[in-house]
Amino acid sequence: MSRVIILGAGASYGTLGEKAPLARDFGQYLMKKTPHWSESYPYLAAAINFLEPRLRDTTTKSWALDKVWGAIDNRVKLKFVLGLTLPGAPFPPPSSKKIYKRNLDPWGFAGFELRCAVAGLYGVDLLPAIQSASAGNGTVREKLKELQAGDCVISFNYELLAETILKMNGQKFTLANPSINPDDVGDAILLCKPHGSLNWKQRSPENGRSVEIRKDPMREDEIDFAETENCTVQPGIIGPVPYKSEIIFSELQLGSVGNFFDLLVTQWRCAIQHLSVCDKLIILGYGFPPEDLHAQYLFADTGARRKNSRSIDVEIYEGRKDRFEAVKREVEKLFKTNLFKDGGPVKP
DSSP, rough: EEEEEEOOHHHHHHHGGSSSGGGGHHHHHHHHHHHHHHHHHHHHHHHHHHTTTSSSBEEEEEOOOOHHHHHHHHHTTTHHHOOOOTTTSSSSSOSSSSGGGGGOOOOHHHHHHHHHHHHHHHGGHHHHHHHHHSSSSSSHHHHHHHOOTTTTEOOOOSSHHHHHHHHTTTTOOOOOOSSTTTTBBTEEEEEEEETTEEEEEEEEEETTTTOEEEEEEEGGGGEEEEEETTEEEEEEOOOOOOOOGGGGGGGGGGTHHHHHHHHHHHHHHHHHHHHHHHHHHEESSSOOOOOOOOHHHHHHHHHHGGGOOOOOOOEEEESSSSHHHHHHHHHHHHHOOEEEEEOOOOOO
């Protein structure tokens, strides 16, 4: 029996608690952890002030990561329609990072600061909790322990929970990459991270430089413009935004992110391939969010590929019955199956 496990934000939150906040609670937890966060991220604060009357349930004290990231992304992509003005943006620019010397628009700086905030919350500071959970008997660890060679883990999370647990379990795994055959990974488990990972060190523009896969996440103070390399050094992550230009086709990137493009595309391609043929699907804290249009479309293609496959067995781990039913409905539409098991909540 071939298995695929999908890990969403609910898997990390159920395992690690509020230290790994759900997307909807990101701003609220940032305020709790760093009450004066707007001083560290002045462009992001200005963007959220600007978006408050335009984005439902958004204030500087409480905002959702996916909604704000999507709004900033749309603002940048629609700049020739909406303009680049951002009331409240600092002037002159701060001197805390070298990137502020660059001639970026304020919305571009807001996106950069949001990436820094993600690294601050889900990166190095989360490692002790991840190490502790990896030695425990929580739901995520127990389900990962069931995997065998050739099975697949698809983690939509930026942190390193999945890979750390696999290492602690003594399980051999390999990250999806352009040089492997997704149908034959030998005696390893395949790990796919379609939204990237905080331990992927990316340079933009790449100019022929590959993404560096590190042992630990990038620290927030490492994320900046590197004058000696003439590029921005940042974690290789992408937002759960409707239109992911990073994976559409490399020509849109003006040749600047070729390796990152190839690496990301491989994550999605390998994930789809394994979902197309697996016998069992375990979903831990992933709700098929409507904001992620690319994922919805690609999952639908996966379901169509399974036309001649036997019905897939599905286990869903959600904290509330209504959430279980919501995920079940999505899976029914995508994979045309009626074989479901309610696994209950993700336990730490």
